[in-house]
Amino acid sequence: MKKFDLIIIGAGRASNLAVTAGKAGKKVAIIEKSTLGGTCPNRGCVPSKLLLGFSHVANAIKESNRHFIDASINKIDINKIFQETNEYISKIDEKYNSRFNENVEVFKGTGSFVSNNIIQINNEQLTAPKIVIATGTKPIKPEHEKAWSSDDIFPLEGEIPKSITIVGSGFIACELAGFFSEVGIKTTLLIRSQNILGKEDHEIQEIFKNEFSKKVNIEFDTSAKDVEYKNKQFSMTLENKNGTKKDHTSEALLYAIGRESNTSSLKLENTSIETDDRGYIKRNEFFETTAKGVYVVGDAAGVYMLQHAAAYEVNHLSKILLEDCKEPLSFKYMPHAVFTEPEIASVGISEQEAKKQNIEHITTTTNWLASAKAMSTRLKYPVTKFIVNPKNYEILACHMIGPESSTMMHQVLTVMHINNDIRHLKEMLYIHPAMSEALLPAAVEAVKAIENYNK
Numbered sequence: 477m478k479k480f481d482l483i484i485i486g487a488g489r490a491s492n493l494a495v496t497a498g499k500a501g502k503k504v505a506i507i508e509k510s511t512l513g514g515t516c517p518n519r520g521c522v523p524s525k526l527l528l529g530f531s532h533v534a535n536a537i538k539e540s541n542r543h544f545i546d547a548s549i550n551k552i553d554i555n556k557i558f559q560e561t562n563e564y565i566s567k568i569d570e571k572y573n574s575r576f577n578e579n580v581e582v583f584k585g586t587g588s589f590v591s592n593n594i595i596q597i598n599n600e601q602l603t604a605p606k607i608v609i610a611t612g613t614k615p616i617k618p619e620h621e622k623a624w625s626s627d628d629i630f631p632l633e634g635e636i637p638k639s640i641t642i643v644g645s646g647f648i649a650c651e652l653a654g655f656f657s658e659v660g661i662k663t664t665l666l667i668r669s670q671n672i673l674g675k676e677d678h679e680i681q682e683i684f685k686n687e688f689s690k691k692v693n694i695e696f697d698t699s700a701k702d703v704e705y706k707n708k709q710f711s712m713t714l715e716n717k718n719g720t721k722k723d724h725t726s727e728a729l730l731y732a733i734g735r736e737s738n739t740s741s742l743k744l745e746n747t748s749i750e751t752d753d754r755g756y757i758k759r760n761e762f763f764e765t766t767a768k769g770v771y772v773v774g775d776a777a778g779v780y781m782l783q784h785a786a787a788y789e790v791n792h793l794s795k796i797l798l799e800d801c802k803e804p805l806s807f808k809y810m811p812h813a814v815f816t817e818p819e820i821a822s823v824g825i826s827e828q829e830a831k832k833q834n835i836e837h838i839t840t841t842t843n844w845l846a847s848a849k850a851m852s853t854r855l856k857y858p859v860t861k862f863i864v865n866p867k868n869y870e871i872l873a874c875h876m877i878g879p880e881s882s883t884m885m886h887q888v889l890t891v892m893h894i895n896n897d898i899r900h901l902k903e904m905l906y907i908h909p910a911m912s913e914a915l916l917p918a919a920v921e922a923v924k925a926i927e928n929y930n931k
């Protein structure tokens with residue numbers, strides 16, 4: 477049996493831990509059943525955002541008449557778009573491999589537990605006093621065997637479809653539907669209810685629904701029934717909640733209906749590692765599972781399902797394992813963004829959640845039009861919504877919808893990180909008339925609302 481100081485199962489974000497541990501002189505085994513780098517660079521955040529770079533430009537041209545410019549698109553080379561994206565993906569495995577030093581041994585295959593501290597990989601058994609599970613999640617299987625999940629388009633090889641139906645209402649479904657639609661592929665987004673981006677704050681959701689529906693053909697309250705694949709085409713019946721039915725066809729069908737735990741291959745039944753009722757691995761505040769010396773980080777724990785959360789956790793785990801850090805990690809806040817047009821960025825609780833949990837709060841919603849740069853976009857919908865604690869000026873949440881919301885949000889995050897008090901955003905000096913200046917009246921409004929509340 478091969479002995480290591482550390483075994484890592486899953487080379488997504490946890491590959492960073494292998495790099496750091498290898499540099500610290502530890503003997504590391506890292507096991508990966510697919511390409512090194514995991515979901516984010518191979519079939520997640522990065523390739524999906526690379527695609528959005530192309531559709532962003534197409535969108536700007538299509539909407540140029542808002543600025544009195546009469547422009548049209550002559551041709552979009554969709555093959556080139558996918559070639560470029562596929563090429564990026566093809567280099568990831570090698571790129572990640574080159575980051576490991578001689579102390580790190582890579583095992584390609586599916587790792588599983590023989591016992592709490594013995595791992596089976598291909599025909600070998602490995603052991604280490606510390607084992608890290610970082611196996612991520614996988615897409616929920618499409619309801620038709622010929623249909624795609626998001627994994628099937630990264631890389632997208634072969635003929636690019638001229639039409640696509642996407643089932644789902646979350647950020648992956650919306651980002652992909654936005655991309656395909658903008659680059660001229662006939663796109664239909666099927667949503668079972670009226671709820672799109674259902675976890676966002678309701679007010680933001682409403683604005684998004686209104687704006688996004690102008691760009692993408694969305695069938696709300698609709699499910700695909702009797703799906704068949706014949707002659708390189710899907711045919712299906714679209715059934716609306718009100719009972720109406722219509723025939724629908726498209727060359728591709730993609731399900732983005734959520735992701736699920738990836739732990740089935742780990743043979744956890746051979747260990748004392750416990751999972752929750754969704755199949756995600758339970759852990760304590762130091763990321764340790766119910767088996768001593770076995771840790772879990774990232775999506776495999778089923779908490780945040782975001783790349784930056786996984787990376788932050790891996791970074792902290794490396795302090796616990798390599799620097800004897802005794803501090804648990806508690807996230808002060810967890811931001812996210814949806815990189816659609818319109819773009820959304822959000823941190824903290826939604827208003828509906830604050831009400832449900834009976835949290836004392838005040839909300840203010842302010843448009844961006846006080847910023848000349850924001851005004852120059854000639855978009856009317858962008859807003860910033862603050863949810864604040866009237867007792868101590870704490871920012872409980874901020875929700876933004878508008879161009880570059882994800883960038884704008886970082887100034888709110890900085891305040892939340894250093895000293896969470898909305899008054900900093902009111903008192904700080906802004907560059908005039910930058911887009912970020914739109915946050916000044918939003919902060920002024922929120923502070924005024926708190927003062928009125930406390931009068």
Ligand SMILES: Cc1cc2nc3c(=O)[nH]c(=O)nc-3n(C[C@H](O)[C@H](O)[C@H](O)COP(=O)(O)OP(=O)(O)OC[C@H]3O[C@@H](n4cnc5c(N)ncnc54)[C@H](O)[C@@H]3O)c2cc1C
Pocket residue numbers: 485486487488489490507508509510511512513514515516519520521522524585586587588610611612613626648738741742773774775776781782783784785786
């Ligand atoms: C289309 C898409 C877009 C996304 N966009 C964003 C975004 O914009 N922003 C954001 O923050 N997040 C985004 N995400 C989510 C983000 O990709 C994940 O949160 C992140 O990659 C999780 O990292 P991880 O290391 O926990 O898991 P992963 O990166 O999934 O890594 C797990 C690895 O473990 C391997 N593995 C699993 N089981 C075994 C086994 N038994 N043996 C060996 N290897 C195994 C897998 O092959 C995989 O490589 C997106 C996801 C998708 C699918």
